[in-house]
Amino acid sequence: MASLRKAQGMTQVQVAKVMGVTQRWISxxxxxxxxxxxxxxxxxxxxxxxxxxxxxxxxxGKNGDGQHEESVWRLRVDSWSGPDI
Known part of the structure; x- marks a missing residue:
């Protein structure tokens, strides 16, 4: 997780401020x-x-009522300042 944060150019202090928590919690x-x-x-x-x-x-899965589905999510990066991948 730290590598994602660092690639976004953010510090733990900045993330903590956005989330309304302490830097220690982010650490x-x-x-x-x-x-x-x-x-x-x-x-x-x-x-x-x-x-x-x-x-x-x-x-x-499937039971007597038929098939059950769930939503599938993926991560999306709105802006990336890390290396090209």
Whole structure:
């Protein structure tokens, strides 16, 4: 996660300010010192300029009522200042 943030040209302090948390919390997140929920992960990614975008659905199972689908998401980088990949 730190490499994504650094590629966006942001510091931990800047991300913390956007998220309304401490720099220490961002450090713990990036080191894997805390278990992240989806809302925290989403907030972090949005803070560094990476968002998720829908890219379709996939079938996840079938029961007596038919097939069940779930949304599939992918990460989208709104602006990238890192190396070409």
């Amino acid at each position: 713990q997140i990036e080191r894997g010192g805390v278990r992240l929920g989806t809302s925290t992960m989403s907030a972090y990614l949005q803070a560094i300029g990476v968002a998720r975008a829908p890219c379709g659905t996939r079938t996840i």
